[in-house]
Amino acid sequence: MAAPPPIPREVRRLGVHAVRIVWQDDHQAEYGNRYLRDNCPCAECRENPRRTLPIVGQEEEVYPVQIAAVGRYAISVQWSDGHDTGIYSYKTLREICPCAACVG
Ligand SMILES: [Zn+2]
Ligand SMILES: [Zn+2]
Incomplete structure (x- = not known):
């Protein structure tokens, strides 16, 4: 049995x-x-990695201005540069967890 998300x-x-x-x-x-x-x-970011990012030197200034729950499985992030089409499922977020325990 897989663990619940x-x-x-x-x-x-x-x-x-x-x-x-x-x-x-x-x-x-x-x-x-x-x-x-x-x-x-x-899809936009997956097909064009980094293309939607601001020019080098400004990337540190990109931050979430709003985070909203999407159903019970994900969050959507609205970025300071207006990008807002990304929906991060909790499963994905847990998979990309950058903490020392998960990264190893
Ligand atoms: Zn995106
Ligand atoms: Zn972790």
Whole structure:
């Protein structure tokens, strides 16, 4: 039996630096904004990696201005440059968790 999909207990924007997610199982991680954006799952970003990113030197300024729940399985992120088509499933977020325990 596969484990049920993880669900965040808390999703918090940490200003221009990162997004923190605390999962229901107490697992906790901070996703750097750049990292999160690099992993944007929308078709546009997947087909044209990095194309939607601002020019070099400004990438640090891209941060989420709004994060909204999508059903019970995902969140959508609206970025400061207007990009808002990425829907990050909780499953994906957990898979790309950058914490020391998950990365190894
Ligand atoms: Zn995207
Ligand atoms: Zn982790």
